[in-house]
Amino acid sequence: MTNVGSNAPADHLAPVYAQFPLQITDARGVFLHKPDGSKVLDLYGGHAVAALGYGHPRWVEALTEQAKSLCFQSNAVALDVRRRAATRLANFCGLGLDTVFFVNSGAEANENALKIACKMTGGTQVIAVEGSFHGRTAAAGAVTWGADKKWYGFPQKPFDVTFIKPSDADQLGTLINDQTAAVIVVPVQGVAGAVDLPKEFLQALRFRCSENGSILIFDEVQCGFGRTGHPFAANMYEVTPDILTTAKALGGGFPVSAMMVSDMVAPYLKMDSLGTTFGGGPMACAIVETMIDIIESEGLLQNVQQRSAEIREKCMVGPVVGMQGAGLLLGLRTSRPAKDVQSELLKSNILTGTSADPNVLRILAPFVLESQHVDLLRQALARLPQ
Numbered sequence: 001m002t003n004v005g006s007n008a009p010a011d012h013l014a015p016v017y018a019q020f021p022l023q024i025t026d027a028r029g030v031f032l033h034k035p036d037g038s039k040v041l042d043l044y045g046g047h048a049v050a051a052l053g054y055g056h057p058r059w060v061e062a063l064t065e066q067a068k069s070l071c072f073q074s075n076a077v078a079l080d081v082r083r084r085a086a087t088r089l090a091n092f093c094g095l096g097l098d099t100v101f102f103v104n105s106g107a108e109a110n111e112n113a114l115k116i117a118c119k120m121t122g123g124t125q126v127i128a129v130e131g132s133f134h135g136r137t138a139a140a141g142a143v144t145w146g147a148d149k150k151w152y153g154f155p156q157k158p159f160d161v162t163f164i165k166p167s168d169a170d171q172l173g174t175l176i177n178d179q180t181a182a183v184i185v186v187p188v189q190g191v192a193g194a195v196d197l198p199k200e201f202l203q204a205l206r207f208r209c210s211e212n213g214s215i216l217i218f219d220e221v222q223c224g225f226g227r228t229g230h231p232f233a234a235n236m237y238e239v240t241p242d243i244l245t246t247a248k249a250l251g252g253g254f255p256v257s258a259m260m261v262s263d264m265v266a267p268y269l270k271m272d273s274l275g276t277t278f279g280g281g282p283m284a285c286a287i288v289e290t291m292i293d294i295i296e297s298e299g300l301l302q303n304v305q306q307r308s309a310e311i312r313e314k315c316m317v318g319p320v321v322g323m324q325g326a327g328l329l330l331g332l333r334t335s336r337p338a339k340d341v342q343s344e345l346l347k348s349n350i351l352t353g354t355s356a357d358p359n360v361l362r363i364l365a366p367f368v369l370e371s372q373h374v375d376l377l378r379q380a381l382a383r384l385p386q
């Protein structure tokens with residue numbers, strides 16, 4: 001019972017989120033079901049998480065079977081399923097980032113990556129890129145663009161932070177210096193509006209970090225694990241970081257994230273240097289293994305590339321005047337405020353996202369999207385005023 005005079009909201013949930021004007025009962029495939037029986041095409045996937053849509057039979061079975069056999073043991077107990085998940089993930093990536101530490105969220109993976117980089121190098125400064133979002137914890141928030149003004153709540157940062165732009169590529173020689181522990185970069189920036197950073201910039205970061213002994217971290221929490229139509233954006237750009245973090249699609253709805261490190265970094269992951277209670281639990285690991293199985297056996301990387309090409313080709317209609325991003329992390333540039341276009345699309349039962357750019361609508365569709373769903377988006381956009 002609610003205490004009379006309590007400051008708590010009626011639903012007892014911290015009111016920190018703006019919410020879509022949308023009520024759902026359940027979901028199947030790429031559709032959310034409303035209480036009146038109508039269906040909403042979900043092109044947002046709960047912030048890029050629902051990579052297989054909803055209720056994929058093999059995903060459900062893997063979770064069910066693992067829950068029946070062993071729901072949890074921490075890293076203090078060696079588990080076959082954990083070893084298999086790490087091996088599959090390292091092989092899926094194929095970039096020599098062969099040591100895996102499983103945690104629970106994107107921010108937690110980034111927090112660990114930044115900690116390792118500082119410890120390894122003794123550096124006191126981290127370079128981040130304007131527009132990037134890395135999470136809400138102390139270190140991840142410190143390298144998040146705009147967090148200071150909006151929500152960063154700690155009295156000081158764990159290290160000095162310098163934000164750079166892709167156009168600073170020719171100044172990396174001075175910007176990345178003997179104090180620089182790490183450069184953290186999101187290769188295709190999601191929150192900024194599906195901004196695919198120039199390949200030359202990422203190559204220049206790689207070159208300068210190697211030259212200077214700084215750690216290059218790719219935050220692929222949103223753009224990784226198949227989202228670009230490649231295992232990771234690092235594969236697409238042909239630039240290999242020292243540490244890669246990933247989450248969201250990795251569990252397809254079950255919370256799991258991972259930090260993957262190169263052979264150069266691996267010796268620094270010593271006994272007791274990292275820890276987690278829930279990370280690497282058997283349910284999460286069973287799902288990682290199954291997600292890779294499904295992506296590979298159902299040809300979902302190719303599907304992501306094909307549907308992405310179709311959206312680019314067919315959806316430059318109505319208020320859409322441009323496209324950016326990669327795979328199914330697409331930014332549709334709109335002639336009018338994206339939030340208006342978003343709410344108009346929702347009235348046509350299509351859920352999309354917005355971004356930090358007021359004129360970019362964000363598409364984070366499930367990897368199982370079909371051509372007929374792209375047609376629904378095209379038809380709905382074409383009906384809207386330009």
Ligand SMILES: Cc1ncc(COP(=O)(O)O)c(C=O)c1O
Nearest residue numbers: 105106107133134135190221222
């Ligand atoms: C690129 C990137 N990094 C980190 C995060 C933080 O992930 P989480 O919310 O799981 O902590 C996000 C979340 O949107 C993200 O897009």
